[in-house]
Amino acid sequence: LHPHSVIxxxxxxxxxxxxxxxxxxxxxxxxxxxxxxxxxxxxxVTGSTFVLEQPRCVFQxxxxxxxxxxxxxxxxxxxxxxxxxxxxxxxxWPTPIPAGSASFNDSAQPGMPxxxxxxxxxxxxxxxxxxxxxxxxxxxxxxxxxxxLRVGTETSCAGDTSVPNCNGPLPGPGPYRVKFLxxxxxxxxxxxxxxxxITLRTAQHPTSGPGMDGGHSGAIITITAILSVLLAxxxxxxxxxxxxxxxxxxxxxxxxxxxxxxxxxxxxxDQPAARL
Amino acid sequence: xxxxxxxxxxxxxxxxxGNVVIGMCGIALTAECIFFVSDPHGLYxxxxxxxxxxxxxxxxxxxxxxxxxxxxxILGIVGVMKSNKTLLLVYIILMLITYAFEMASCITAATxxxxxxxxxxLKQMLERYMNSETESNTDKRMTEGVTRTWNNLMLQNQxxxxxxxxxxxxxxxAFRVTxxxxxxxxxxxxxxxxxxxxxxxxxxxxxxxxxxxNSNGCYDAISGPLNRQAWGVAWFxxxxxxxxxxxxxxxxxxWSRIAY
Numbered sequence: 459l460h461p462h463s464v465i466x467x468x469x470x471x472x473x474x475x476x477x478x479x480x481x482x483x484x485x486x487x488x489x490x491x492x493x494x495x496x497x498x499x500x501x502x503v504t505g506s507t508f509v510l511e512q513p514r515c516v517f518q519x520x521x522x523x524x525x526x527x528x529x530x531x532x533x534x535x536x537x538x539x540x541x542x543x544x545x546x547x548x549x550x551w552p553t554p555i556p557a558g559s560a561s562f563n564d565s566a567q568p569g570m571p572x573x574x575x576x577x578x579x580x581x582x583x584x585x586x587x588x589x590x591x592x593x594x595x596x597x598x599x600x601x602x603x604x605x606x607l608r609v610g611t612e613t614s615c616a617g618d619t620s621v622p623n624c625n626g627p628l629p630g631p632g633p634y635r636v637k638f639l640x641x642x643x644x645x646x647x648x649x650x651x652x653x654x655x656i657t658l659r660t661a662q663h664p665t666s667g668p669g670m671d672g673g674h675s676g677a678i679i680t681i682t683a684i685l686s687v688l689l690a691x692x693x694x695x696x697x698x699x700x701x702x703x704x705x706x707x708x709x710x711x712x713x714x715x716x717x718x719x720x721x722x723x724x725x726x727x728d729q730p731a732a733r734l
Numbered sequence: 735x736x737x738x739x740x741x742x743x744x745x746x747x748x749x750x751x752g753n754v755v756i757g758m759c760g761i762a763l764t765a766e767c768i769f770f771v772s773d774p775h776g777l778y779x780x781x782x783x784x785x786x787x788x789x790x791x792x793x794x795x796x797x798x799x800x801x802x803x804x805x806x807x808i809l810g811i812v813g814v815m816k817s818n819k820t821l822l823l824v825y826i827i828l829m830l831i832t833y834a835f836e837m838a839s840c841i842t843a844a845t846x847x848x849x850x851x852x853x854x855x856l857k858q859m860l861e862r863y864m865n866s867e868t869e870s871n872t873d874k875r876m877t878e879g880v881t882r883t884w885n886n887l888m889l890q891n892q893x894x895x896x897x898x899x900x901x902x903x904x905x906x907x908a909f910r911v912t913x914x915x916x917x918x919x920x921x922x923x924x925x926x927x928x929x930x931x932x933x934x935x936x937x938x939x940x941x942x943x944x945x946x947x948n949s950n951g952c953y954d955a956i957s958g959p960l961n962r963q964a965w966g967v968a969w970f971x972x973x974x975x976x977x978x979x980x981x982x983x984x985x986x987x988x989w990s991r992i993a994y
Contacts, residue, residue: 500942500949504903505915509941604943611940613916627916661906664857678844681972685837688979692830699986 486648490516492527492636494656495606505659506627507610513638514605515597516650523642524591529609529628530584532635532655574622579629586639587625609636633657745988746814752981753810759974760803766966767796775959776886779879783858784849789960792843792967799836803974806832810985822989829982833975840971847964852953856896856905859884864921865908884952885923893952894924899942901951924948 495502495509502509510527517525578585588607599605609625616626628634633655640648770793781787806829813821863884868874888894895901902909902920909921919940925933925947933939938946 498944500899500944500947501919501940502942504919507916507919604938604941606941608937608941610916613914627914659903661904661910664853664860664905675848677968678841678848681844681968682841685840685972685975688975689830689833689837692833692979692982695983695986696826696830699990702990 485646488516488648488650490650492638492650492653503656503658505661507608508656508658510607510609510636512595512605512607513650514595514599517592517595517640518597520640520648521592523640523647524589525595526586526639526641527588527607527609528584528586528637528639530635531579532633574619575624575626576617576619576622587623589623628658631658631660745984749814749981749984749988750811752984753807756978756981757804757807759977760800760807763803763970763974764797764800766970767793767800770963770967771797776883777956777959779876779883780855780858780956783862783876783880784854786846786849788842788846789964792839793963795835795839796967796971799832799839802832814988817992819989819992822985826982826985826989829978833978836971836975840968840975843964844968847961850957850960852896855953855956856901859896860905860907863907863909864912866912887952887955888923888948889927891952891955892948893950893955894920894948895951896953897951898949899924899947
């Protein structure tokens with residue numbers, strides 16, 4: 459039985475068969491859709507985690523059953539992030555992947571490796587995590603408290619296959635779809651709707667932006683221009699002042715500054731010789 | 735003649751006044767530049783790592799120019815009072831040299847202020863903060879300086895990243911190599927700390943609940959002091975130089991009027 463192909467072809471008889479099967483299993487489909495937490499949380503969606511609102515006042519009638527969160531791949535392209543800082547080897551996936559959310563079989567057994575976090579998404583298209591009981595999501599929602607679920611927060615068990623329901627960091631940017639599944643042992647009792655696709659953040663390289671603008675700011679040009687002009691004027695004034703005085707030599711004639719020159723004429727030297 | 739005498743007296747008085755102002759401005763310039771060089775905000779390692787710390791070089795030049803202006807102003811006052819041509823000529827030439835140095839300092843400070851964009855600090859923070867692989871000793875020293883400076887900045891100014899904590903999410907960084915995204919969406923120094931230096935609520939910080947983490951960026955805390963330094967050196971120096979220009983012109987005029 460392939461529910462995916464049934465829904466896409468849209469013929470009546472297989473759809474009827476599916477409905478009969480569902481009611482035969484006693485599976486309630488709740489109208490609640492899991493939703494991301496409010497936008498005031500700065501860490502609502504990060505590179506490997508996302509935060510959901512807790513499903514308060516939804517599972518009122520299921521006091522003894524386990525409530526699991528199903529995380530599945532959604533239809534769409536997958537990017538190979540290859541980060542693998544918390545796994546021994548980075549997984550690589552083909553792109554695109556058919557939607558795990560559409561092919562998820564509600565008869566899931568949380569402890570089995572088929573739905574374990576460690577095999578996601580290479581060998582399984584969905585996993586179960588964040589197991590809880592109804593009293594964890596009691597009604598009414600307490601005032602002033604933040605009631606959220608952070609998916610991807612447990613890094614210690616991410617590679618540990620003995621903890622298949624590890625709430626480990628998500629291995630790629632997604633997109634993912636989640637829903638809540640109420641199980642009695644391994645028998646599904648109720649399920650919520652699938653959420654909208656959730657895409658995580660991808661880090662980019664910082665752009666080598668404008669380190670220095672093409673044109674300097676006007677202040678620098680002003681300072682440089684004015685100071686250069688002033689310096690030039692000062693040097694010119696200095697030259698004018700110095701050449702206006704006796705230093706350059708071609709200035710005004712100052713009689714008191716001349717030196718007296720001695721001239722030796724022949725008759726001065728001849729006189730003593732003549733006396734002898 | 736009495737009129738010329740009065741004129742000379744006025745000229746002398748103005749020149750002495752001009753030199754007194756230059757002397758005081760020299761002291762002020764020295765004090766201002768010593769303040770900047772002492773780096774009260776601890777931002778020098780960031781500039782050193784950009785290999786573009788000419789703003790500090792401009793401040794160093796400013797210290798010595800300030801001293802020179804003070805000494806030369808005293809020389810000028812003595813020269814004007816004694817009407818000694820030699821002294822005044824020496825004064826003029828040394829003042830011109832000092833003028834040239836101060837001009838260089840002003841223009842350097844103003845020019846290199848333009849290099850300090852948010853992008854520059856962002857790239858430096860992403861490349862160097864908590865970088866565990868360094869190539870040489872100087873590289874290691876610069877990286878440690880940047881890491882230490884950022885840790886202090888984030889603690890003292892209650893800020894995170896250059897534009898905000900989203901910097902750590904939007905861009906790849908050396909920090910991300912050693913600290914995984916789930917445990918450290920941003921460094922723990924971005925969390926609001928208690929008196930012992932521990933985050934008051936680590937989960938709240940990781941979730942990004944306001945009140946448990948710092949959601950504003952540190953760029954204002956960096957650019958504020960650096961801008962004040964650059965403009966302080968540049969514009970104050972410019973003002974001093976304009977005043978010095980007038981005094982020097984007056985001195986040259988007075989010098990040419992002195993008779994032997």
